[in-house]
Amino acid sequence: xxxxQLTGTGNAGGVPLWGCDCPACSVARxxxxxxRQSASAVIRTxxxxxLLDAGITDLAEHFRFEEVVRVLLTHFHxxxxxxxxxxxxxESERKIPVYRPDDPEGADDLYKHPGxxxxxxxxxxxxxxxxxxxxxxxxxxxxxxxxxxxxIRQGHWRLAxxxxxxxxxxxxxxYLQANPLDELVLDxxxxxxxxxxxxxxxxxxALSTWRETGARRLWLTHISHRLDTWLQQGAAxxxxxxxxxxxxxxxxDHGA
Amino acid sequence: xxxxQLTGTGNAGGVPLWGCDCPACSVARxxxxxxRQSASAVIRTxxxxxLLDAGITDLAEHFRFEEVVRVLLTHFHxxxxxxxxxxxxxESERKIPVYRPDDPEGADDLYKHPGxxxxxxxxxxxxxxxxxxxxxxxxxxxxxxxxxxxxIRQGHWRLAxxxxxxxxxxxxxxYLQANPLDELVLDxxxxxxxxxxxxxxxxxxALSTWRETGARRLWLTHISHRLDTWLQQGAAxxxxxxxxxxxxxxxxDHGA
Ligand SMILES: [Mn+2]
Ligand SMILES: [Mn+2]
Ligand SMILES: [Mn+2]
Ligand SMILES: [Mn+2]
Ligand SMILES: [Zn+2]
Ligand SMILES: [Zn+2]
Numbered sequence: 001x002x003x004x005q006l007t008g009t010g011n012a013g014g015v016p017l018w019g020c021d022c023p024a025c026s027v028a029r030x031x032x033x034x035x036r037q038s039a040s041a042v043i044r045t046x047x048x049x050x051l052l053d054a055g056i057t058d059l060a061e062h063f064r065f066e067e068v069v070r071v072l073l074t075h076f077h078x079x080x081x082x083x084x085x086x087x088x089x090x091e092s093e094r095k096i097p098v099y100r101p102d103d104p105e106g107a108d109d110l111y112k113h114p115g116x117x118x119x120x121x122x123x124x125x126x127x128x129x130x131x132x133x134x135x136x137x138x139x140x141x142x143x144x145x146x147x148x149x150x151x152i153r154q155g156h157w158r159l160a161x162x163x164x165x166x167x168x169x170x171x172x173x174x175y176l177q178a179n180p181l182d183e184l185v186l187d188x189x190x191x192x193x194x195x196x197x198x199x200x201x202x203x204x205x206a207l208s209t210w211r212e213t214g215a216r217r218l219w220l221t222h223i224s225h226r227l228d229t230w231l232q233q234g235a236a237x238x239x240x241x242x243x244x245x246x247x248x249x250x251x252x253d254h255g256a
Numbered sequence: 257x258x259x260x261q262l263t264g265t266g267n268a269g270g271v272p273l274w275g276c277d278c279p280a281c282s283v284a285r286x287x288x289x290x291x292r293q294s295a296s297a298v299i300r301t302x303x304x305x306x307l308l309d310a311g312i313t314d315l316a317e318h319f320r321f322e323e324v325v326r327v328l329l330t331h332f333h334x335x336x337x338x339x340x341x342x343x344x345x346x347e348s349e350r351k352i353p354v355y356r357p358d359d360p361e362g363a364d365d366l367y368k369h370p371g372x373x374x375x376x377x378x379x380x381x382x383x384x385x386x387x388x389x390x391x392x393x394x395x396x397x398x399x400x401x402x403x404x405x406x407x408i409r410q411g412h413w414r415l416a417x418x419x420x421x422x423x424x425x426x427x428x429x430x431y432l433q434a435n436p437l438d439e440l441v442l443d444x445x446x447x448x449x450x451x452x453x454x455x456x457x458x459x460x461x462a463l464s465t466w467r468e469t470g471a472r473r474l475w476l477t478h479i480s481h482r483l484d485t486w487l488q489q490g491a492a493x494x495x496x497x498x499x500x501x502x503x504x505x506x507x508x509d510h511g512a
Contacts, residue, residue: 013345019321019372020347038342057313057342065275078341078364085334086294086313089269091276108334108364116275 002134002154003044003251004183008056009244010036011189011200011224012079024228037246038079039163039222041185043152045133052150052161054083065090071098071117072136074163075147076107088115099123099138103146123148126175139172141165144199151179157252160215163187163222166201168209176213183250184215187222191230203227207238219244258390258410259300259507260439264312265500266292267445267456267480268335280484293502294335295419295478297441299408301389308406308417310339321346327354327373328392330419331403332363344371355379355394359402379404382431395428397421400455407435413508416471419443419478422457424465432469439506440471443478447486459483463494475500 008014015036016025028034038055048069055078056062074080084098088110095118100106102122111119123129123138125148137151142165149162149172158181162168165187168176176184186209189200196202200222201209210218218241220227231243264270271292272281284290294311304325311334312318330336340354344366351374356362358378367375379385379394381404393407398421405418405428414437418424421443424432432440442465445456452458456478457465466474474497476483487499 011345012342014342018316018343018346057338060274082313082338082341085338086268086270087274090274 001044001046003249004041004152004159005044005249006041006185006219006221006244006246007062008037008040009221009223009246009248010038011222012038012077013224014038015223015225015228017225020225022225022229023232024225027232028225028228033245034228035246036223036228038082039187040080041161043134047131047133050131053080054087055079055081056083057086059083059087065092065116068096070131071096072150073098073100074141074149074161075101075143075145076103076105076110077145077164078107080164081107081110084110084117088113088117090116092116099129099136101138101146101148126171128153137175139175140169141172142167142169142199151176151181153179154252157182159183159185159250160213161185164189164200166197166199167205168212173209173212176215181213181215182252183217183219184210184213185219185221185244185250186210188220188227189222189224191227203230207241210241216240217242219248219250257300257302259505260297260408260415261300261505262297262441262475262477262500262502263318264293264296265477265479265502265504266294267478268294268333269480270294271479271481271484273481276481278481278485279488280481283488284481284484289501290484291502292479292484294338295443296336297417299390303387303389306387309336310343311335311337312339313342315339315343321348321372324352326387327352328406329354329356330397330405330417331357331399331401332359332361332366333401333420334363336420337363337366340366340373344369344373346372348372355385355392357394357402357404382427384409393431395431396425397428398423398425398455407432407437409435410508413438415439415441415506416469417441420445420456422453422455423461424468429465429468432471437469437471438508439473439475440466440469441475441477441500441506442466444476444483445478445480447483463497466497472496473498475504475506 041052043050188206190202297308444462446458
């Protein structure tokens with residue numbers, strides 16, 4: 001059993017953005033299914049829950065302490081780690097291991113007061129970690145601070161969770177071409193832009209990155225209210241390309 | 257019209273604490289009215305809402321951008337500012353002024369990327385700020401980093417919001433003795449301790465501080481699951497002393 005679930009598919013401000021009345025934010029305020037929390041995911045197996053980033057601020061409402069077996073962090077921007085701050089004060093002998101990028105600063109005082117979290121030495125890139133029910137390979141990304149994505153593998157099924165990034169480092173691209181993906185979950189913060197953002201993909205760069213990887217399916221995440229408003233206008237996406245939504249589950253289909 | 261409401265009365269971990277099955281946490285998990293979020297308050301007037309600290313992580317669910325007129329910060333510990341991180345990305349010409357202590361670090365990258373918040377020069381202590389419907393005097397406290405409390409005045413009605421602190425600086429105590437309080441909302445993180453905590457009050461230090469101020473009523477806040485468990489055992493508090501709870505409102509009673 002393995003379930004990969006996107007718990008959040010929004011950018012740092014989320015959708016609806018506070019105080020915004022654009023078409024996407026207005027719809028999301030009326031229809032909770034259109035909301036987007038901070039980009040994040042979980043992997044559920046018989047062993048328990050693995051958190052991929054922790055930008056959801058009410059994690060304690062969703063996950064019992066006992067079931068969280070580890071946290072995998074892409075990077076230390078606040079929209080990816082803010083949920084750890086209230087959780088860290090849990091009283092327990094058991095520590096929750098946190099796999100992290102090579103970032104000596106971390107976020108605020110998390111390294112100084114880790115509480116129940118144990119920050120492991122930084123991840124080695126391209127080296128597969130075997131967690132039993134699945135394996136994870138950290139891959140370097142291109143962002144404004146040290147950031148890694150995760151290739152998740154169970155048998156021959158492969159999913160890459162790559163946010164936050166603009167394009168991909170050559171080495172990461174070559175690794176993905178050599179290890180073909182079933183599912184690519186990729187940063188796509190913005191609609192097609194004349195001047196693409198510096199630290200995130202717009203739709204053009206997300207699509208060209210997807211084609212380079214050769215992944216079967218592309219799931220857009222880290223979505224801004226600008227992309228959602230653009231999508232409302234009804235543009236067609238290429239076959240195999242999907243807009244992710246909060247709560248979406250992707251699971252290995254070993255019969256396929 | 258002025259309403260002072262405690263939006264949170266818990267310490268950094270809140271009640272229930274993640275993973276804790278102590279008597280207080282067990283009760284709070286069953287009965288939402290016993291929960292405690294991060295210590296914080298709001299002042300509502302006809303002008304709008306003033307936030308006192310921003311440790312509640314879903315502020316956008318409770319307050320519209322348009323109604324928040326300012327934020328008063330006691331200090332930059334994460335349990336008092338974490339709610340600002342998602343809010344800052346609001347798109348607006350209008351900035352929300354933030355009154356802050358003299359702390360050159362702030363929290364994480366808040367000063368660098370303030371977004372919709374405008375961090376004002378640090379507050380001058382003992383100098384009353386006139387906000388029209390009410391006035392606020394910042395007062396220094398004793399904590400592990402630069403921290404201020406707020407004396408809130410409307411006419412002759414005075415409420416002091418003093419968290420996080422252990423005891424009070426001499427100057428602050430003298431100021432409060434010269435400006436007698438109707439309501440004192442005070443840090444009381446722990447039950448009576450043989451070795452009191454270094455940066456917060458236990459019940460003994462909270463009670464002796466209250467008596468020194470001469471305030472009519474004392475409201476305990478910044479409460480830990482340890483204090484709640486101790487209170488469940490039924491100890492009687494002195495007359496005029498109350499345990500605050502999330503949602504409690506205190507308003508000037510000009511007829512009294
Ligand atoms: Mn992000
Ligand atoms: Mn980022
Ligand atoms: Mn505190
Ligand atoms: Mn504090
Ligand atoms: Zn919007
Ligand atoms: Zn407890």
